[in-house]
Amino acid sequence: MPHPFRLYNTLTRKVEDFLPIEAGKVRLYVCGMTVYDHCHVGHARAMVVFDAFTRYLRHRGWEVTFVRNFTDVDDKIIARALEKGQDPLAFANHFIDEFHVEMAELGLELPTHEPRVSDSMDAIRELIETLVARGHAYPAGGNVWFSVTTCEDYGKLSNQRVDELKSGDDVQGKAHGSDFALWKAAKPGEPAWPSRWGPGRPGWHIECSAMVCKHLGETIDIHGGGLDLVFPHHENEIAQSECGIAKPYARYWMHNGLLTLSGGQKMGKSLGNVINIHTALSEFPAEAIRLYYLHNQYRSPLPWNSDALPEALTMLSRLYDALEKAQAMQGDEEPERVAKDLGEDALAVLELGRGFTEKFLAACDQDFNTAQALAHLFELARAVNRFAAHKKAKKRGRPVVTPALRAFELLRSALGLFTMAPNEFHAVVKSKRLAALGLDRAAVEAKLAERTRARETKDWARSDALRDELAALKIEVLDLADGVDWRVQLD
RNA sequence: GGUGAGGUAGCCAAGCGGUUAGGCAAUGGUUUGCAAAACCAUCACACGCGGGUUCGAAUCCCGUCCUCACCUCCA
CATH class of the missing domain: 1.10.730 (Isoleucyl-tRNA Synthetase; Domain 1)
Incomplete structure (x- = not known):
């Protein structure tokens, strides 16, 4: 019998007892990466938090189905790929492959499913068709828009009111400034999938609604992601799914806090102030990074x-x-x-x-x-x-x-x-820290050996001089009871 | 302007009505050929400010001042 637990629910803004839809089971969906760039240390926090959360749930006896998607069809991917003269899907695949390598190095377990937008077109088109049929969406000039005013409780997750939202981009054919795209007509040279509204691609939000339904069912237990996704992404997911299936979408919304820089400003791709996880992993062991994330409560901002x-x-x-x-x-x-x-x-x-x-x-x-x-x-x-x-x-x-x-x-x-x-851990630390400082292991070990010989003859002057030389290279010498060890200074 | 989160000792950060959270840094000590690491002690009876409720408040209420995020793509 799984052990009960409590969870903060963004929807109610309270810590609540977790009550599963089906006894003993947790259906968890987490928004993954839009793969047009490298994974940075902010993304990695979300990945580690939900990886650890899944491990904890399973340890507690829950049967967890964990789905994390890849957004591999997206405006930014297309723009960036075409800029470089590459095929957008191949471009996205490249970053998916890198993501897998980096996450494995970070010690993440694979989710139960990792669906991609490009693999989910049928489910996406089907949901859009349902929304159009039910009057919650309307086609216009090859695009299909979701009509926020037809969704009675639109804004319930983020507490936004439609009439108070700053109106978004003023695109022709939209009935309301806050309506958002479910399907975008393809421009020449862009990748496109056929549909009854003409060739095009899905909008950002619809993919998650469709993939959730396809892999986890109509109502799921927990939907997770970064705090910055609450509005508009998760709000729009709720609107699409609940208008489409006429059932609750997710019972608990779990959002991880963001990495912040000095002054509390967040780290984000749009601000250009990111550190790639690859860089961090080349200098520090994966578990140090994991501990950095987990030594804080997952909802708090985490200073970087x-x-x-x-x-x-x-x-x-x-x-x-x-x-x-x-x-x-x-x-x-x-x-x-x-x-x-x-x-x-x-x-x-x-x-x-x-x-x-x-x-x-x-x-x-x-x-x-x-x-x-x-x-x-x-x-x-x-x-x-x-x-x-x-x-x-x-x-x-x-x-x-x-x-x-x-x-x-x-x-x-x-x-x-x-x-x-x-x-093993100490060996990893040494090799990563040596690499981070660009030091040669053989040279360090030669000096250490020379110092050991000097100590054996109690030549303290020579021994200390060598220790100073090593210290100048940022190598700290540790004389232990049963031999000599060393480590790379961290400052 | 709307919505939400938060202000806890040098720094970071749990706790959210009544028992020293924890980490990092610094200083002194034990140890050491001298150091380092480790351990001990101190910094620490701290909770933005002003009121109130209570036998008792960092924790609840009222007021007030700041900070950050979201409202446009973002984990």
């Missing part, structure tokens, strides 16, 4: 600056260090006995570990509050580190740290973090 990823990596490294220490512990006694013998710190890590699952999932159950859920993990990690300083922890500590190890496993299955072994 040059410290964001270094800070997230610092946090993640500390957590992996705790995991590594816990994994290194041995022993197979009764946990209570070990806790009794080794003192307060052992007892603390045992108790925090045992209480973790409940606290972690309770936070996720309350509007997917990963910020609070992760705070519990930091408490646990500190307890592990504190206990690890005990001189008998390594030999006998395993039993008291076993619940903590399970906590890290829970993070992997419920949020997609800690999917690597700690040594």
